[in-house]
Amino acid sequence: MSLAPSRVTLPDFIDSRPVSRYQYIVIALCGVVMFIDGFDTQSISYMAPHIAEEWGLSKQVLGPIFSAALAGLMVGYLALSPLSERFGHRRMILTSTVIFALGTLAAAWSQNVTELMALRFITGMGLGAAAPSAIALTGEFSPKRLRATFVLVIYCGFSLGFVAAGLVSGWLIPILGWRSVLVVGAVAPLLLLPALLRYLPDSLTSMINRGAEPNRIQAIFRKMDPALAVGPDITYEAEKRTDGQRTALRSLFTRDRVLGTLLLWLVFVINLGEFYALQSWLPSIMTSLDYDMGTVVTATTLTTVGGIAAAFVTGPCMDRLGAYVTLGTVYVVGFAFVALTGVAFTAPLWVLLTANFFAGVCISGGQKSLIALSAVFYPTPMRSTGVGWALGVGRLGGIVGPIAVGAALGMGWSASAVFYAMSVPMLVAGAAVFLLGRWVRSDNHPDRKSAESHSLARK
Structure with a gap:
């Protein structure tokens, strides 16, 4: 029998071994949670016309119904995600899954706009609390060399949930009505719960730091490495916050981290503003330019497909070439393709569709990559809070972006001028990411100092 090591440390244990079957199961479960999250978030868009028809609502009333879930998402990101650092990622994922499942199920029996809005708000809170914990748990169980790739992969589950929402809605609503989509959106997470209860672990870092049973x-x-010898004298060590008893939320704003947090938030605001502006206005702009509906749908779908395709390239590049260089380059290239979309409205159709695809690669794909970068930027003890707050603050961009485009069109801007203007923030985002990467590599960054001291200790 091999001798038991006297000390097992994180993240060295995970970084130094091949990815185990158990780790793949954990990451896959987090991906399924993100898939259901995306399905529930997007499905209301397909139900809205049928809700309006059944209840005799005007289009103006649908806006608050959409916003209710988005407001709940923001509360989940900002207020609930920090609780996972205290109670554990597993408990947060399980609890939030139950919340958005029951909220969605109750919404299937709502009888008026007030009830539906209240239930969508509750559902949004659950959805907003689940995502940061799933991302943080994926980051913790991924070796550093593959962390960005795995976070990108599970976030593709969110986009695939968008696609599934359209397919399921198109199949069910004509036969069983809009409420049937809500029932599916509620039953799916409830069916997932047994697998989550059985296979989903808690954060090892959290368990070690709070002194859980050895x-x-x-x-x-041992689930990750069955060959690991056991012994009564083994000690387990994990990352600790370098700021003592400071809460994870306050740790985002320490003197040696606040610049990075603010730069990250700026990029989230820009990227989400670009994403929601593109998704909200591209169909209307193309329709006003007399493109047929099939072309409009194709162009809009290509932006989503481009975002999913990007994950297969940007994830490995972030892990091998560096997260900051890769994402900064994506945004600079995005500047060119968003501007090209403006030119392409008067060009042959294939040029426009190509520009749409690559704009989606850089905007939708950039958003997924940005979430992966935030999982790399924040250490394990504050990762869920850092990602959650970045997503929550970024929602401000998601609100302002479509409003700004609408105001520009209302002032008589051409479609081309709008896209020329939209390209400029992409350049700003790229510069911010390059600056963030330079700061991380500087001597003032806390994680660089801790990494150097850890390396010296190992020597």
């Missing part, structure tokens, strides 16, 4: 900790380590 047998529980050891059991998870």
Whole structure:
């Protein structure tokens, strides 16, 4: 029998081993949670016309119904995600999954706009609390060399949920009505719960730092490496916050981290503003330019497909070439393709569709890559809070972006002029990411200092 090591440390244990079957299961479960999250978030868009017809609502009333879930998402990101650092990612994912499942199920029996808005708000809170914890848990169980790739992969689940929402809605609504989509959106997470209860672990870092039973900790380590020897004298060590008893939320704003947090937030605001402006206005702009509906749908779908395709390229590049260089380059290239979209409205159709695809690669794909970068930027003890707050603050861009485009069109701007203007913030986002990367590599960054001291200690 091999001798048991006297000390097992994170993240060295995960970084130094091949990815195990158990880790793939954990990451896959987080991806399914993100898929259901995306399905529930997008499905209301397909139900809205049928809700308006059944209840005799005007289009203006549909806006608050959409906004209710988005407001709940923001509350989930900002207020609930920090709780996962205290109570554990597993508990947060399980609790939030139950919340958005029951909220969605209750919404299927809503009888008026007020009830539906209240239930969509509750559902949004659950959805907003689940995503940061799923991202943080994926980041923790991924080796550093593959962390960005795995976070990007599970976030593709969110986009695939958007696609599934359209397919399921198109199939069910004509036969069973809009409420049937809500039932599906509620039953799916409830069916997932047994698998989450059985296979989803808690954060090892959290368990070690709060002094959980060694047998529980050891059991998870051995699921990743069954050959790991056991012994009564083994000690387990994990990353700790370098700021003592400071909460994870306050840790985002320490003197040596606040610049990075603010730069990250700026990029989130820009990227989400670009994303929602593109998704909200591209169909209307193309329709006003007399493109047929099939072309409009194709062009809009290509932006989503481009975002999914980007994950297969940007994830490995972020892991191998560097997260900051890769994402900064994506945004600079995005500047060119968003501007090209403005030119392409008067060009042959294939040029426009090509520009749409690559604009989606850089905007939708950039958003997924940005979430992966935030999982790399924030250390394990504050990762869920950091990602959650970045997503929550970024929602401000998601609100302002479509409003700004609408105002520009209302002032008589041409479609080309709008896209020329939209290209400029992409350049700003690229510059911010390059600056963030330079700061991370500087001597003032806390994670660089801790990495150097950790390396010296190992020597």
